Amino acid sequence: MASLITCPHCGQRPKEEYTIKGDAGPKRPAPGAPEREWFDYVYQRDNPRGTLQEFWHHSGGCRRWLVVTRDTVTHEVFSVSDASERAAS
Amino acid sequence: MSEVSQMDVAILSRPALAGVKTGRLGASGAAGIRLEALPEGFLLHLLAKPGDGAAAGKAEALASRLGTVLRKTAPGQWYVAGGREMPAAEVRTIEAELLPAIAISDQSHGRVRIGASGPAVESMLAKLMAADLSLKAFPEGHGTTLFAGHVAAHAQRFSADRFEITILRGFAADLWGSLIEASLEFGVEATGPA
Numbered sequence: 119m120a121s122l123i124t125c126p127h128c129g130q131r132p133k134e135e136y137t138i139k140g141d142a143g144p145k146r147p148a149p150g151a152p153e154r155e156w157f158d159y160v161y162q163r164d165n166p167r168g169t170l171q172e173f174w175h176h177s178g179g180c181r182r183w184l185v186v187t188r189d190t191v192t193h194e195v196f197s198v199s200d201a202s203e204r205a206a207s
Numbered sequence: 208m209s210e211v212s213q214m215d216v217a218i219l220s221r222p223a224l225a226g227v228k229t230g231r232l233g234a235s236g237a238a239g240i241r242l243e244a245l246p247e248g249f250l251l252h253l254l255a256k257p258g259d260g261a262a263a264g265k266a267e268a269l270a271s272r273l274g275t276v277l278r279k280t281a282p283g284q285w286y287v288a289g290g291r292e293m294p295a296a297e298v299r300t301i302e303a304e305l306l307p308a309i310a311i312s313d314q315s316h317g318r319v320r321i322g323a324s325g326p327a328v329e330s331m332l333a334k335l336m337a338a339d340l341s342l343k344a345f346p347e348g349h350g351t352t353l354f355a356g357h358v359a360a361h362a363q364r365f366s367a368d369r370f371e372i373t374i375l376r377g378f379a380a381d382l383w384g385s386l387i388e389a390s391l392e393f394g395v396e397a398t399g400p401a
Contacts, residue, residue, distance in 0.1 A: 127282055128351050129344070132337040135354050178354045180281035200282075202257075 124198055127180045135178030142171040142185050142204070167191055173201060222247060222400035223319045223379040228387055229399040239327030239393025242386055244400040245320040245371065249293035250286055251301070252312040257282035262308040269301065278350040278363045278373070286350075286361065286373060288320060319379045323386065324369035327393035332362070332370060334389040342367055356385050 124130045141163050147155040167190060174186045183201035188194065224244040231238065253269070255262035262283065270277045270287045278286040293315060302311045323332065329340045335355045339345060340362075350363035360382065361373040374382050387397060 128353070129338065131353065134357075135337070135359075178359045179352045180284075181352070182281060 121193070123174065123184075123186060123195060125176050125179060125182075125184065126198060126200055127182060128176065131176070131179060135176060136184075137175040137177040139173040139175060139183075142173045142201075169196070174198075223376045224321075224383055224400050227380055227383045227397075227399055229397045232387060232395050232397060233391030234394035236394055238325060238396040240323065240325040240331050240390040240395040242383070242390065242395060242397040243322040244383070244398065245322050246290035246401065247319055248288070248290040248315070249298075250288040250314045250318050250320070250373070251293075251298065252280070252314050253277075253285045253287065253305070253309050254312065255283040255309045259283060259308065265305055265308055269305065276348065276363075278361060280350070280352050280361055286314070286318075288373065317376055318373050319376055321372045321374065321379070321383065321386065322369065323372060324366075325393070325395075326368055327390075328368050328370060331386070331389045331393060335385055336362065338362075355382055358382060 121133050122130055123133060123136055143164070144159050144162075147159050169187065170190050171185055171187050174184045176182055176184060184198055185201050185204050186198050187196040189196070222244065227244070253266050255266065266277055266285050266287075270285075273287055273289055275287055275289045278288065280286055295313075298311065298313050305311060325331075329342075332355075333340055336353050338351060338353045345351075345362075345364055347364050347366055350361060352359060352361045354360070355362075355372060355374065358374065358378045358381070360378075363371045363373070365371060372382070372386075387395060390397075
């Protein structure tokens, strides 16, 4: 687990200040999408070896949702950005 | 059975830090740390849209009108706090002025402030807070929310050797204990609530 995350708003902080929601990959299906799609969205997760994008909440700091791109093997953190930027793009 | 109406119950205001350990504690010599329970006056949480420059300007104007500083807590969010009590009517007036750009949450009863100062204050706080507290990274006027031990708190720097820590009321006595413990090696002069 990456232990130091640099929040774009607060600076470098320990992982204890954050709450991890998990994979930022799955896209929410349309409300009327078939049950199969919803099942996949809610329950199915890849467990990749290597680069992973995750939602992290800075619950002990600015309380913003962040997107952390990190390596699940080396624990290297490649980037941290505010989740609102991701939604806009 | 006698009826108990609300009129029969005296509601007493009790400081969050009543009864905590105070006085001259720890290492002898000149105290490296001074802790003080600050008056539980007003504390307003201002919430605006992140990046809204006009709202930031309004917040800045409010802080200077109240004779205090803006304490940044998150993008588009600040605390303004002071030692005097603020009547509910005044909070509503301020709210009416600032809406819709800024919403207000009155936290006067919810959070308390602790002053921490002295030549060793950076080293002492660094034991509890995993943020860079050096004057370069955390200059005067800078504020941030961070963990103090295992509890989320807010730290604001007022000078090279003075910080104010804002903490949820229920955690205040616990944090005070941690601050005292962290200060013992430097020698501490602790003043409780008036």
